[in-house]
Amino acid sequence: MKRTTTVAAVAAVLAAAALGLAPHQAQAASAPSAAATVDASSEATFHDIPGSGGITLKGNVFTPAGAEAGRKYPLIVLPSSWGLPQIEYIAQARQLADSGYVVVSYTSRGFWLSGGQIEVAGPPDIADVSAVIDWALANSPADADRIGLGGVSYGAGISLLASAHDPRVKAVVAMSGWADIIESIYSGRTQHRQAAGMLGAAGFLTGRPGPELRSILSDFLGSRLDREQQMIEWGKKRSAAEQVDRINANGAAIMLGNAWGDTIFPPNQYAEFYEKLTGPKRLEFRPGDHATAEATGLLGLPNDTWTNAHRWFDRYLKGERNGVDTKAPVQIKSRSNDAYEGYADWKSVGAGGTEKLALSDSEHLFANVDSGANGGTIFLSSILDQLAQAPPIASIPLLPRAFAAVWQSGHYGEARRVRGTVKVHTTVTPTKGDGTFVAYLYDVGPLGIGKLVSNAPYTFHGRTPGQSFGVDLELFSTAYDVPAGHRLALVIDTVDPLYIEHNPTGAQLTFSSPHTDPSYVSVPLREQ
Numbered sequence: 001m002k003r004t005t006t007v008a009a010v011a012a013v014l015a016a017a018a019l020g021l022a023p024h025q026a027q028a029a030s031a032p033s034a035a036a037t038v039d040a041s042s043e044a045t046f047h048d049i050p051g052s053g054g055i056t057l058k059g060n061v062f063t064p065a066g067a068e069a070g071r072k073y074p075l076i077v078l079p080s081s082w083g084l085p086q087i088e089y090i091a092q093a094r095q096l097a098d099s100g101y102v103v104v105s106y107t108s109r110g111f112w113l114s115g116g117q118i119e120v121a122g123p124p125d126i127a128d129v130s131a132v133i134d135w136a137l138a139n140s141p142a143d144a145d146r147i148g149l150g151g152v153s154y155g156a157g158i159s160l161l162a163s164a165h166d167p168r169v170k171a172v173v174a175m176s177g178w179a180d181i182i183e184s185i186y187s188g189r190t191q192h193r194q195a196a197g198m199l200g201a202a203g204f205l206t207g208r209p210g211p212e213l214r215s216i217l218s219d220f221l222g223s224r225l226d227r228e229q230q231m232i233e234w235g236k237k238r239s240a241a242e243q244v245d246r247i248n249a250n251g252a253a254i255m256l257g258n259a260w261g262d263t264i265f266p267p268n269q270y271a272e273f274y275e276k277l278t279g280p281k282r283l284e285f286r287p288g289d290h291a292t293a294e295a296t297g298l299l300g301l302p303n304d305t306w307t308n309a310h311r312w313f314d315r316y317l318k319g320e321r322n323g324v325d326t327k328a329p330v331q332i333k334s335r336s337n338d339a340y341e342g343y344a345d346w347k348s349v350g351a352g353g354t355e356k357l358a359l360s361d362s363e364h365l366f367a368n369v370d371s372g373a374n375g376g377t378i379f380l381s382s383i384l385d386q387l388a389q390a391p392p393i394a395s396i397p398l399l400p401r402a403f404a405a406v407w408q409s410g411h412y413g414e415a416r417r418v419r420g421t422v423k424v425h426t427t428v429t430p431t432k433g434d435g436t437f438v439a440y441l442y443d444v445g446p447l448g449i450g451k452l453v454s455n456a457p458y459t460f461h462g463r464t465p466g467q468s469f470g471v472d473l474e475l476f477s478t479a480y481d482v483p484a485g486h487r488l489a490l491v492i493d494t495v496d497p498l499y500i501e502h503n504p505t506g507a508q509l510t511f512s513s514p515h516t517d518p519s520y521v522s523v524p525l526r527e528q
Helices: 004-020 023-028 087-099 123-138 154-165 181-185 193-206 210-220 225-236 240-250 267-276 304-318 348-351 380-388
Strands: 046-051 055-064 074-079 102-106 141-154 169-175 252-258 281-285 330-333 340-343 354-360 363-366 393-395 403-409 415-422 423-430 435-444 448-461 469-475 478-482 487-493 508-513 521-524
Touching: 004 423, 046 087, 046 123, 055 087, 055 123, 074 087, 074 154, 087 102, 087 154, 087 487, 102 123, 123 141, 123 154, 141 154, 141 304, 154 240, 169 304, 181 193, 181 267, 193 210, 193 363, 193 435, 210 225, 240 267, 252 267, 252 304, 267 281, 267 348, 267 469, 330 348, 330 393, 340 348, 340 363, 340 448, 348 415, 363 403, 363 487, 423 435, 448 487, 487 521
Parallel strands: 074 102, 074 141, 141 169, 169 252, 252 281, 281 330
Antiparallel strands: 046 055, 055 102, 330 340, 354 521, 363 508, 393 448, 403 487, 415 478, 423 469, 423 508, 423 521, 435 448, 435 487
16 A cells, blocks of 8 residues: 555656646645545645545546636546546646536546445446535535536546436546447457456556456456356446446437557447437547547647547537537548548448458368467557557468468459448358457558458357358458558458467367358448
8 A cells, every 4th residue: 555655646746747736736636634625716626535335535626717606617527547546637627627617536446545446337436426426516616417427448438337327417528438348358259368467457556456356357367158147247237338228318418439449448339339329429439549549638738539528528518509519420530541531420431332352262270370460469559550550460471371361352453441340251160169260351562561450359169060150250440541552351360469269279260151151351431
């Protein structure tokens, strides 16, 4: 605890110095002293906020400078991200307060100096949000009729879930979050090893995982198939997609933002959730990895995501007619250029038609050997793609065909603008009852160097060896422009450091294309 306290205090002082807060205010962020009632004339104050179940949450409050006595201001509550203290949002909280909001951010339970244990957006976390709202209404000039929630990553997931349970919430901005935690880290029935491992390590380093989380992590990373259904049920309770009817009934205006290359919470699950929302809504996708699209905004620098977040709150908490709700609600930026594209809905993103690439040749491969094709490294690879348009690469002609199945299109005479979710349909014949494979779509240049467009894993259990079965696999959604003169290649292998594979020793896989059920890759394209 002493080490945690010291780190939090140093971080608070550094952040406060950058933002012009007094040193004693910064140190209060990590001090265990009790809070006083919010002084509306102060710029920022730090508080002990009562959470649910009697725990204490460490929080800070920004109020508009020169707040008028007796006047009420719209309230925004920002739960912290996984592993971060409440000072995470201090730059944005100050900007929001300067524009007329009361802003309360707090360290989520179980992390740093907040009480309790890590519940992974469980019921106690959701109850904490309502408790913080109650406290803010009693201790600040917050308006009970104008309440918004927001956050990045963990804070985004908690905010979405809270909007299903607290009808006072009128607007939500959920950046780099999840709506379906199962589809996020267990898509294709495959454990996302690096994502889950990173989250687990950060939780143990910065907080106090409860016994339920410890058990889930152990079962998940240990491939306890006998515990699979319990893990899925645990995840469903923590997924806003399972509570979308309650969210729609409460009517909050929901803005979702994510990155194409998010290796923690891939974009597909956000897009599917967005389509189920019936109230005011907005969806934004940009290049990058987990939380990188919002990162500069957390430092107080210009940032498109945070700019739109402010406009969203202004529209639905202040009633400003700023146009954020009149433009196309789906806004995306391709990984290949810096221009935004607007669409009426998610389905329209790939409305230019679908190109089917036949997977006509049968391919046979041996499992448990990494062919050299892979999805990269968590954070690093997608950040390089975001900053330098340098995704993971592979030399397609040099991939060992004993361990990698490869199909290629012809050279394109004109550019192909891939938009949306690429789908693979194939027939698999295994030699063992269990197995894993990963599909990759590459943009292949004249020299045979393939740049990764997208990927996704697939795992099966309990199949009959030697008996074929069909597979439909959605790759992670993306926006990528394939230049004229290039071709597309689908590569399948069985080992990728991002995922846990389930191929027994000696396993082999055959991918075929029966006449009665041809195999193909379906590539959605943007309208020309």
